[in-house]
Amino acid sequence: MRRLTLFPTTARVSAAATAALLLLGLTACNRQPAKVETIEAEQPQLASIISAGDPAHAVQFVQGFYDIEQGSWRWTRAKFSLTLASPGGASEKGATLELKFVLPEPVVKKVGPVTLSATIDGNALPPEKFEKDGEQVYRRDIPANLLRGPAANIEFSLDKFLAAGVVEERELGIILQTAALMAK
Numbered sequence: 001m002r003r004l005t006l007f008p009t010t011a012r013v014s015a016a017a018t019a020a021l022l023l024l025g026l027t028a029c030n031r032q033p034a035k036v037e038t039i040e041a042e043q044p045q046l047a048s049i050i051s052a053g054d055p056a057h058a059v060q061f062v063q064g065f066y067d068i069e070q071g072s073w074r075w076t077r078a079k080f081s082l083t084l085a086s087p088g089g090a091s092e093k094g095a096t097l098e099l100k101f102v103l104p105e106p107v108v109k110k111v112g113p114v115t116l117s118a119t120i121d122g123n124a125l126p127p128e129k130f131e132k133d134g135e136q137v138y139r140r141d142i143p144a145n146l147l148r149g150p151a152a153n154i155e156f157s158l159d160k161f162l163a164a165g166v167v168e169e170r171e172l173g174i175i176l177q178t179a180a181l182m183a184k
Contacts, residue, residue, distance in 0.1 A: 046085040046151050048095075049180040060084065062153070066170060073102070076173040078161040083151050087183035090147040095181045097125070097140045097154065102175040105133040106167055111160035114174070119155045120146050136174075142181070152181060 050057040052065075053072035064080025087095055103114060108131075116138050117127040125140045146152070162172040 046083060048085040048087040048182070049178065050082070050084065051178050052176045064156075064173075065176070073175050073177050075170065076101075076156070076158075076176055077171045078173050079155070079157045080173065080176075081153065081155040082179055083153050084179060084181040085151050086147045086149065087181055089183050090142075090144065090181065092144055093184045094144040095142045095147055095183055097138075097142050098178075098180045098182060099138040099156070100177045100179075101136055101138070102177065103130050103133050103136050104172075104175060107160075107162055107172065107174070108133040110162055110166060114161070115159040116174075117157050117159070120152050141184075147181075154179075 046060060047057060050060050051072070052061070052074040053068050053070075055068065060083045061074070062081040062083055064077040065082075066075045066077075068074055084097075097118070097120070099116075099118075107114065113129050113131040115127050115129045118125045118138070118140065120142060123146055125142075128138055130136050142152075158173045164171045
């Protein structure tokens with residue numbers, strides 16, 4: 001006697017389901033893995049001559065600076081630092097550091113002559129005393145042995161400045177216009 005089955009048996013359903021899953025699995029294995037692209041952010045190009053009014057150089061004004069004013073300069077605090085790229089040939093011939101700034105009349109009137117000191121990567125440079133208000137230049141020859149890397153970290157300090165609250169709420173030093181490391 002033969003048995004008539006109206007419903008498929010569990011074994012048949014299981015076999016059909018397994019076959020379907022295998023087919024799906026085989027077609028899925030043929031897919032190419034998704035491509036993952038790594039996009040590298042551009043590192044800012046360091047310059048050896050920077051303008052305090054150029055936002056493109058903002059990353060080089062490390063600390064002790066206020067925002068750009070009148071599109072061309074920045075106030076500093078009593079201590080400030082920046083990074084300048086070493087110019088071509090500096091590791092063999094050295095370079096000249098040049099800081100152009102304004103010593104404002106209110107600073108000189110309140111505190112008297114101001115001495116600017118600097119270090120380049122921790123090596124002290126000769127300080128300079130500025131007695132009159134107006135445009136000034138701090139210039140120093142930098143020996144080649146201090147410029148071996150692609151950039152130099154330069155820290156400046158003022159012996160006198162306007163403390164916060166004297167003229168306004170900010171501590172005020174000098175008004176920086178440009179900073180440069182120039183090839184010899």
